[in-house]
Amino acid sequence: MKENVVIIGGGPSGIEAARRIRNFGYTPILIEKELRLGGHLAQWDRLFPEGVYAKEVLQTLLSDMDGIKWFTDVQILTINRLKDTYVIKLTNGISVQSKAVLITTGFQLFQAEKKEEYGYGIYNHVITNADLERYFQNRKDSRIDDPKVIGFVHCVGSRDEKAGNRQCSKVCCATAVKQACEIKQLYPDATVYCFYMDLRMFGRRYEDMYLEAQQKYGIRFIRGRVSEVSENHEGRLVVKAEDTLFGRPLRLSMDLLVLMSGIVSSHQSQELAKMIKLPVGEDGFFLPQNTILEPCKSQKQGIFFAGACTGPKTIPESLSEARAAAVAINDYFNTMTE
């Protein structure tokens, strides 16, 4: 008999893990709350550092789904444990049983309107990184109206105790630099500024991307966190920050401000953590058994993690973790039968 493996969350980690688990000879059951699979990946246009289209990556992942059961537009009602089996009731009335549950609930973006001083939802020309990706996909957004001066604000809701998130979101620096270059491609005459606290270009080729942003696209980097945004009588945005390298406060008028909303633990993760009493860190992300040796195992038997539900990650990192989780689950079944 083929064992079931329930995977909660149909983003890139969930899909990749399902494929690998199937390859090990189990029956993966993928549960997704949205109407489509793909998670945040489906909402992104291009990926750093090379600018690969997210759509292509997702298509490749979804091209090979034979032997995988999946439900979309479905949420979890209850999870109960009977001996070594988890019984999961879904909102569509179906109940599934499995000895191993993989959590791939990912992340959600910080709600930018919570940082009221940045004026998201108040001023017309303030958008978020997610809004900009949507614009790159369909070129429709009334807020983007032939901007001459564009600003990117890094760390919106990240590294910010006042927003309740002390952690660094890891991927926004690279995303901001990527988006700055992309918008410069669309509006070559525009002047583009990036307001950063620390530029964290940790991955391979990221530094090249940064260099290209400076050399090829002429993006202007200002080390200073934006403290407030107002609107002048012409309806242009006025940004206040300190140029900390120069050591003076500055004011800058602009036509478009992009807020790099940070990565926070998803609502679904919080719910799940309560349901099955899984420990989470102060940042709200799940705590694995051992962050170095067993990043995919939870502190509960039969529950596994992959992807951004244990902290901000890039797409390749999430995919690798999904594969590692598949191996961990296979090992788990093997030790059970021994």
Place this chain on the structure above:
Amino acid sequence: MMRERFLSGYDSFVLPFMIGMAFILVYCIAGMIKVIMQLNKEDKIKLAKSLFYPANAFKNLRDIFADCIFHVKIWKRNKLLGYMHSSIAFGWLMLIVIGHIETWIYIPQRSGLLYYPVFFRYFMSVESYTLRGSFFFFLMDFFLLMVLSGIFLAIFKRFRSKILGMRRTTKLTLLDYIGLYSLWAIFPLRLISEGFTAGISGGSFLTIPVNWLFANFLSKPENFDYTWWAYSIVLGVFFIVLPFTRYMHIPAEILLIPMKNAGIKVRHPRKGMALAQLYSCSSCGLCIDACPMGTQKKNLKDSTVYLVRQIKRRNETRTREISDKCLMCGKCAAICPVGVAACDLRLAVREEQKCNIHGDYTYLKSVVPDLNKQNDRGEDKVLYYAGCMSSLTPVISRSVVKILDKAGVNYELMDKDGSICCGRPLLLAGKKEEAEALIAKNREIIHNSGATTLLVSCAICYKIFSEEYSLEGIKVIHYTEYFESLAKQGKITLTKGSSRYVYHDPCELGRGCGIYDAPREAISRIGELVPAEKEKKDSICCGGSIGSLTLSYTERGHITQYAVNNLIINTPDKIVTACPLCLKTFSKYSDVKVIDFAEALSQQME
């Protein structure tokens, strides 16, 4: 008919009482002189004038009766607690008064002796009962019973304070305990003494049965001398320890009330008005429950009652610590039964701390905001001051402007290019002189603008603008009152929606300036207003207050959470507040949407 039992009209058992009485009288008179001498000249004149002004004299008398005897404020809080206080105070007063009347009627030649009315029953013997005599006997027993019932409640409260509406009470000092136990003992001993004597001196429904009991069950009932000694001794002990215990509030309040009514303010943390308040604190501990910092156990000793204690003990380190930590939300002062001006005391402590930095605001001289110098249309002009904080909550000024436009008001923005602080934060940090410099500059800008009305949306700014600025010819108004009046006049049309709102009273606006109703009336125009668990005078500080100098961000978070829970008790859809700081503070912690007052109105404006 009655007659004296002893020709001398004296027995040595009255000595303890007389010593105590003499001590307390001297102490109180000396204390009163000290307090008055410490007032500055201006305040002394103020006090003297108010004492001879008939309306004020009447008010003093009324307040003394209402607060010291009938304890009206405590009644309002909790009926049992109110009864406990007023039964003891009023009953005791009546015992003294009737004792004097009796002495004066029956033995007028003794009416000058302090102890005589108190121990009247010891010195008298009754020969035959008259109607008048029985009436007095009845009254004396009646009031004794009243006091005893109060004492019983007090003893009960020691063990079960919750039933009398108090979660936490003060930790007592050793002397407090001596005072407490002697107070508890006074009246039962009086009952026993008078009971023993009732066979000779007469009595009524309480003392006669006690006398009967003693006569039947005790072998030598004639040894009643000892109980009179005991009664006199506890009275003496109570009076001698009184100045060093919480019970000092009984005489001190009689001085404090006229001083308060004369409008005298605290100017020094230990002298004059402050001294009168320190003595008047009854250590009741109501402020412990009131303090929002009490959400964390470690802050319990930072409430006003402990501040008073530390100032009295001259523990400067703790005094400073407590004063600097306080949010200055004013809740303890608002509910204090004796009216200790807790915030003023703390401010006085802060002012006393000499810091080596002195603010230098000469740079403001060159600041000339770009305002229309003249009131161009010669009509009313509203100058809107958003304040420093509001630049971090842009929704407020945008909503205000939207409403002003709609109402067709002639207005101008005072601080569109950056605010000069109103001075309230400096004042709250105890830097009065520095604050004056900012006040002077802002006053100059306001006067030069040709405005007739100054509109303020920040509760913190509003407090100082209305209290310290003295802007002649210019009306200072908070946007809650202004927009409510615009709606009332029909200058803006608000439509009632389906949302349920709860209104949070910002400390500076509610307790600070007494504005509670205007915002509520306006909100009732746009939807359903649901009450918070504690509101108006009892509302809970959001935790963001600039009043506290030392409270850390995480500690404030606990208070915010507590305040949010208090607001959402009736499941509102939105929390409305009228202060940028409250808005900013709540937004981070509340799952229920928090919006500004002007934002709420503008959303429902046609």
Place this chain on the structure above:
Amino acid sequence: MIDFGFALTPSATLQIDNLDNKLFEQLRNIEPDVAKCMACGSCTASCSAGNYTELNLRKVILSLQRGREQDTLNSLKSCMLCGKCNIVCPRGINTRHLILSICKVYNI
């Protein structure tokens, strides 16, 4: 002295070797938050007084850590204690108390 067109000023480099940070440690005891600053500049950007003067809290904190307090301390005199920096600080530093504590410890 011969004018070379430039001058050697030994104090131009930060003398970290002989840094006497007793005062800074004293400050840290009173207000431990001072160590949390990550130099983002939010405080300076939003500063009400910084609109008109040299006041720069970020620089003040840095100069204290480097033992160069004389460079910046005087600028604190223009602070209006309005508390905006307190609100914007992403690390939740109690900046108002920090400023008051600096004044106390550094005796200006």
